[in-house]
Amino acid sequence: MSQPATHHNKAAAAFLKNGQRAQWHDETLWFVRAKRDKAAHQIPEWEALRNLGSQIKEHTLSNLDEYLLQFEANAKKNGIKVHWANNAAEHNQIVYEILLHHNAVNVVKSKSMLTEECGLNHYLTERKISVVDTDLGEYIVQLRNEPPSHIVLPAIHLKKEDVSNTFHKHLHTEKNNQDPVYLTRAARQVLRKKFITADAAITGVNFAVAETGGIVVCTNEGNADLGVHANKVHIACMGFEKIIPRAQDLSVFLRLLARSATGQPITTYSSHFHRPKAGQEMHIVLVNNGRTEQLGREAFRNSLKCIRCAACFNTCPVYRRSGGHSYHNSVAGPIGSILAPNLDMRKNADLPFASTLCGSCTNVCPVKINIHEQLWSWRQVLMAEGYGGAAKKTSMKLMTGVLSKPAIYRLSAGMARFFMRYLPFLVNNRLNPWYKQRDMPSVPKESFKDWYKKNRNHE
Amino acid sequence: MKVGLFIPCYVDQFYPQVAVATLELLERYGCEVHYPLKQTCCGQPMANSGFASMAGGCDKNFIANFSGYEYIVCPSGSCALHIKEHLHSAEEPNEAAAIRERIYELTEFITDVLKLEGVKASFPHKVGLHVSCHGQRMLHLSSMSEKVEKSFSKAEALLGTVDGLELFRTSRADECCGFGGTFCVTEEAVSVSMGNTRIKEHLANGVHYITGGDMSCLMHLEGLLKRQKIDIKVIHLAEILNAQ
Numbered sequence: 001m002s003q004p005a006t007h008h009n010k011a012a013a014a015f016l017k018n019g020q021r022a023q024w025h026d027e028t029l030w031f032v033r034a035k036r037d038k039a040a041h042q043i044p045e046w047e048a049l050r051n052l053g054s055q056i057k058e059h060t061l062s063n064l065d066e067y068l069l070q071f072e073a074n075a076k077k078n079g080i081k082v083h084w085a086n087n088a089a090e091h092n093q094i095v096y097e098i099l100l101h102h103n104a105v106n107v108v109k110s111k112s113m114l115t116e117e118c119g120l121n122h123y124l125t126e127r128k129i130s131v132v133d134t135d136l137g138e139y140i141v142q143l144r145n146e147p148p149s150h151i152v153l154p155a156i157h158l159k160k161e162d163v164s165n166t167f168h169k170h171l172h173t174e175k176n177n178q179d180p181v182y183l184t185r186a187a188r189q190v191l192r193k194k195f196i197t198a199d200a201a202i203t204g205v206n207f208a209v210a211e212t213g214g215i216v217v218c219t220n221e222g223n224a225d226l227g228v229h230a231n232k233v234h235i236a237c238m239g240f241e242k243i244i245p246r247a248q249d250l251s252v253f254l255r256l257l258a259r260s261a262t263g264q265p266i267t268t269y270s271s272h273f274h275r276p277k278a279g280q281e282m283h284i285v286l287v288n289n290g291r292t293e294q295l296g297r298e299a300f301r302n303s304l305k306c307i308r309c310a311a312c313f314n315t316c317p318v319y320r321r322s323g324g325h326s327y328h329n330s331v332a333g334p335i336g337s338i339l340a341p342n343l344d345m346r347k348n349a350d351l352p353f354a355s356t357l358c359g360s361c362t363n364v365c366p367v368k369i370n371i372h373e374q375l376w377s378w379r380q381v382l383m384a385e386g387y388g389g390a391a392k393k394t395s396m397k398l399m400t401g402v403l404s405k406p407a408i409y410r411l412s413a414g415m416a417r418f419f420m421r422y423l424p425f426l427v428n429n430r431l432n433p434w435y436k437q438r439d440m441p442s443v444p445k446e447s448f449k450d451w452y453k454k455n456r457n458h459e
Numbered sequence: 460m461k462v463g464l465f466i467p468c469y470v471d472q473f474y475p476q477v478a479v480a481t482l483e484l485l486e487r488y489g490c491e492v493h494y495p496l497k498q499t500c501c502g503q504p505m506a507n508s509g510f511a512s513m514a515g516g517c518d519k520n521f522i523a524n525f526s527g528y529e530y531i532v533c534p535s536g537s538c539a540l541h542i543k544e545h546l547h548s549a550e551e552p553n554e555a556a557a558i559r560e561r562i563y564e565l566t567e568f569i570t571d572v573l574k575l576e577g578v579k580a581s582f583p584h585k586v587g588l589h590v591s592c593h594g595q596r597m598l599h600l601s602s603m604s605e606k607v608e609k610s611f612s613k614a615e616a617l618l619g620t621v622d623g624l625e626l627f628r629t630s631r632a633d634e635c636c637g638f639g640g641t642f643c644v645t646e647e648a649v650s651v652s653m654g655n656t657r658i659k660e661h662l663a664n665g666v667h668y669i670t671g672g673d674m675s676c677l678m679h680l681e682g683l684l685k686r687q688k689i690d691i692k693v694i695h696l697a698e699i700l701n702a703q
């Protein structure tokens with residue numbers, strides 16, 4: 001009866017093997033979630049703000065084509081070069097050609113989940129272009145040759161000693177010196193040099209304003225600004241969903257974003273880029289990569305409202321206990337589990353099941369995406385498309401058969417045994433995952449039905 | 460007031476005392492309670508596994524059993540919610556809609572329909588409340604820590620009127636226990652880890668009982684408690700409210 005073992009549950013079990021580390025991961029992220037609660041509760045109009053954010057996004061998604069075109073026209077007026085990429089491969093190629101055109105071989109990049117989604121680093125490295133991630137967390141995971149495990153806190157799966165060891169190995173810092181100030185300084189020295197010697201800067205985009213043709217990038221380290229200002233070429237890469245209609249809408253999203261992400265009132269740097277400075281070239285790459293398809297999936301279009309605050313990650317008890325890498329997708333956590341099957345159903349069929357559907361993600365989401373409902377809907381779609389395997393389907397059929405026919409249900413001698421055998425959460429097969437760490441409920445002398453027949457029957 | 464009693468299948472089989480307590484409680488407060496004998500399962504286990512499409516037979520059977528009742532009461536938030544959200548029938552759309560309207564979780568029914576402000580019960584013990592997600596977040600039986608809203612809890616309000624009962628809150632008061640239906644076996648490791656965190660918080664409070672409105676969560680916690688030989692019992696809210 002159980003589902004075939006999936007990637008996520010195996011990776012999660014492996015993550016949990018190191019009990020202490022898993023507990024630390026859980027508590028650290030819970031701390032961030034608690035900070036978010038505090039920040040949200042300080043705003044009496046918080047729920048109204050969420051409604052507003054959600055409505056603006058709703059409106060934008062319904063007119064996505066118009067706003068993207070308006071943005072393009074205004075950005076061009078500002079002297080920005082605009083490119084359209086239909087998928088990851090096109091995106092990477094466009095970026096590569098811009099770099100090639102400028103003979104750029106050293107690139108500094110500020111954190112961007114879209115370039116992560118497109119596999120840009122790998123693509124450029126293969127073509128002999130060096131890309132350095134300049135967000136500290138991102139830099140740490142890049143040195144370790146790992147993907148980020150969280151969209152806001154990319155190295156949250158690592159402890160101080162891991163960072164110390166990584167820096168010792170790659171930056172030759174003192175062995176076992178775990179002082180955060182010392183380690184940060186060491187990274188900063190290296191990164192400063194990279195900023196100055198680079199040929200081009202790549203940034204992500206948090207918000208693109210259709211009305212003005214400008215973009216906003218939010219960071220806590222100012223690394224996007226450093227990269228852009230120190231270089232002749234700025235390439236900003238954004239997914240279609242980053243568009244918002246008007247500059248005044250920023251007031252809603254900037255308030256929601258930082259509070260939801262880290263509990264800060266606003267990110268340390270909210271940098272507005274409207275046009276290239278003198279002598280600089282500025283490019284924006286607008287990327288689809290499955291977004292229009294998601295827009296067409298009625299049950300899932302809402303997921304494009306996401307502003308990537310990661311509040312749903314921090315609140316998710318499954319995420320906190322399984323670590324970001326268990327989601328095997330650039331965007332992990334609850335929202336990643338909705339976005340991933342859109343990109344590849346077969347590969348990501350396990351992810352919508354990596355949730356108890358507790359609904360905390362939906363409550364926490366600043367733009368009110370019905371996350372747990374979409375996870376439920378993906379399960380229906382994936383099973384209908386046959387990604388559950390034939391065995392599962394057959395056993396489900398058998399079970400529904402019995403459960404929908406009261407006569408058979410009643411006639412089955414020893415119903416309790418039927419349940420032990422067939423109810424998915426009381427699976428009692430050879431492997432019996434329930435019984436591994438939990439006792440089975442004891443079987444009473446009589447069922448309620450039997451009791452009722454003896455004591456109360458009105459029929 | 461004629462009430463149809465909906466007892467989730469696993470409660471019928473493993474926790475008949477919870478069903479008896481629910482029945483007696485409702486009778487004590489003046490309801491004429493019927494338990495339709497041909498009821499089986501609400502279909503939630505299938506639906507949450509992605510096979511809602513197969514739940515048609517269960518839906519049909521549910522409608523056959525529960526059509527015509529003024530109220531349908533269920534001592535489980537998640538099963539009540541499943542019916543409320545997902546009971547459908549192409550042949551009998553009106554009956555399905557009527558049932559979706561009339562189904563209530565037990566504490567919701569006591570608070571909002573019977574409008575009892577307290578119960579006559581006695582349970583002189585230290586009790587920790589486990590807040591089940593579906594009851595809380597989808598049926599809104601209590602306020603939620605994520606939302607900026609007025610704090611309330613229908614279960615706590617009722618428990619507060621039980622003689623001798625000492626109620627304890629846990630630090631992460633509304634975090635999921637990790638049961639999640641099929642989740643508890645497909646994601647066994649995470650599920651167990653989640654349940655153990657909940658138990659740790661109750662242990663820190665020194666409670667003797669963990670109660671809640673959803674037996675499925677309690678069954679999961681009970682399995683963990685028994686295996687680890689921890690001396691905390693689980694008890695459904697109905698049993699406490701019915702304790703004399």
Ligand code: SF4
Pocket residue numbers: 260305306307308309310311312313335361364365366367368369371
């Ligand atoms: S889905 Fe909502 S909570 Fe999750 S990252 Fe996106 S905006 Fe934040």
